[in-house]
Amino acid sequence: MNNPPPETRTDPDDETLPCGRLLSQVWADWEEGVHDEHTAQCAHCRLAVADLERLESQVRALDSDPAQQPVDAASFIDRVMDVVRLELRPGRPLPLGEADEDLRIMENVAARTLRQAAEEVPGVRAGSCRLTLADAPGGTPVNVDLSVHVPLTTPDVQALAQEIRDRVGVTAHERLGLHLGEIDVRITDLVSEDEDEAAPRSAQEGSAP
Amino acid sequence: MTGNPPPGEPPDVEGERSDDTLMTERAAEGDEDAFAVLVRRHAPALLRLATRLLGDRAEAEDAVQEAFVGAWRSLPEFQGRSSFGTWMYRIVTNRCLNTLRARRPQAPLNELPDLPAPAYTTAPDRITEGRAALHDVQEALSTLSPEQRICWTLRTLDGRSYAFIAKTVGISEQAVRARVFRARRQLTHSLGAWQ
Numbered sequence: 001m002n003n004p005p006p007e008t009r010t011d012p013d014d015e016t017l018p019c020g021r022l023l024s025q026v027w028a029d030w031e032e033g034v035h036d037e038h039t040a041q042c043a044h045c046r047l048a049v050a051d052l053e054r055l056e057s058q059v060r061a062l063d064s065d066p067a068q069q070p071v072d073a074a075s076f077i078d079r080v081m082d083v084v085r086l087e088l089r090p091g092r093p094l095p096l097g098e099a100d101e102d103l104r105i106m107e108n109v110a111a112r113t114l115r116q117a118a119e120e121v122p123g124v125r126a127g128s129c130r131l132t133l134a135d136a137p138g139g140t141p142v143n144v145d146l147s148v149h150v151p152l153t154t155p156d157v158q159a160l161a162q163e164i165r166d167r168v169g170v171t172a173h174e175r176l177g178l179h180l181g182e183i184d185v186r187i188t189d190l191v192s193e194d195e196d197e198a199a200p201r202s203a204q205e206g207s208a209p
Numbered sequence: 210m211t212g213n214p215p216p217g218e219p220p221d222v223e224g225e226r227s228d229d230t231l232m233t234e235r236a237a238e239g240d241e242d243a244f245a246v247l248v249r250r251h252a253p254a255l256l257r258l259a260t261r262l263l264g265d266r267a268e269a270e271d272a273v274q275e276a277f278v279g280a281w282r283s284l285p286e287f288q289g290r291s292s293f294g295t296w297m298y299r300i301v302t303n304r305c306l307n308t309l310r311a312r313r314p315q316a317p318l319n320e321l322p323d324l325p326a327p328a329y330t331t332a333p334d335r336i337t338e339g340r341a342a343l344h345d346v347q348e349a350l351s352t353l354s355p356e357q358r359i360c361w362t363l364r365t366l367d368g369r370s371y372a373f374i375a376k377t378v379g380i381s382e383q384a385v386r387a388r389v390f391r392a393r394r395q396l397t398h399s400l401g402a403w404q
Contacts, residue, residue: 011390076274083278129235134386188230
């Protein structure tokens with residue numbers, strides 16, 4: 001069934017071996033582990049397969065050449081981040097304190113602080129944290145839209161969401177002096193503990209000295 | 210990080226993929242520390258990929274660096290339809306393809322990769338038992354067209370499925386199979402003829 005007649009050749013670079021089989025088919029069968037009686041006995045097919053096998057072993061030797069292997073990626077990573085830090089996106093300035101105070105905090109800095117606050121709740125990992133200015137009289141509160149991953153084993157997801165909301169609200173008020181309007185917590189994934197272990201709380205690594 | 214990812218699978222671990230989603234969201238919102246986590250996590254595999262595709266460590270570093278910086282710029286528009294790892298794999302592969310295309314005019318004039326390989330069955334010298342030197346393999350690789358080289362490398366060295374390569378490069382699976390076949394034919398001939 002894997003032995004198309006020569007006239008099915010569609011690639012002009014393909015070749016019909018003297019036994020009538022297409023070279024492309026012989027190699028494809030080898031790659032997919034397809035064996036039949038013909039291939040096992042045909043000298044032409046076996047020769048074609050032997051050539052491909054030698055090629056594969058030669059290039060694997062090339063691939064294991066130590067000169068080809070990245071040795072230490074640390075300096076490379078530093079270089080990439082140096083370029084990235086020349087192009088920061090700090091976001092908009094957000095109002096802090098009372099309406100008559102002229103204090104501002106950059107959106108990014110506030111978002112980072114609020115994510116950290118959410119992550120103080122055990123097992124919670126924070127992702128997107130969008131801050132928008134609410135249109136309200138007597139000041140400009142800021143609405144928060146926070147997405148989080150929480151443990152699969154959480155007994156009461158709603159209670160956990162409320163705990164996150166409380167923690168974010170308190171942090172915004174006490175640590176930043178930011179007036180929050182609505183705090184919207186979206187749970188975007190329930191994560192098993194195995195996954196949690198595989199994903200270290202590494203978001204703050206970059207700011208470590 | 211050692212070893213190859215399983216064929217056809219993105220190089221993510223399940224837990225890292227979940228965490229990557231969060232880090233990608235943060236980075237899209239301008240959190241450079243989250244982006245640093247992603248760079249640290251994905252740089253080794255991407256450097257290995259680019260080095261395989263280009264055969265040159267310095268060029269590979271340039272390609273991966275440009276890919277990361279480009280990703281940082283376009284993250285706010287990243288829709289998250291694929292994982293960060295898959296997205297970067299695609300960006301790096303296509304950047305390497307462009308690097309190989311730009312490199313072509315400097316290739317020796319006596320090596321014209323687009324000429325059809327001499328008839329396989331009538332090739333005078335088949336690959337012998339002796340192992341070709343590594344630089345012979347590199348030389349042989351340089352005779353491939355950039356498109357052939359990319360498809361062949363992803364298949365043979367990176368162990369990817371034809372379907373995965375088709376999606377990464379943006380061509381049909383049949384076209385990938387044809388390119389890999391032509392690359393193999395060219396390479397077996399080149400290396401055989403140099404014994």
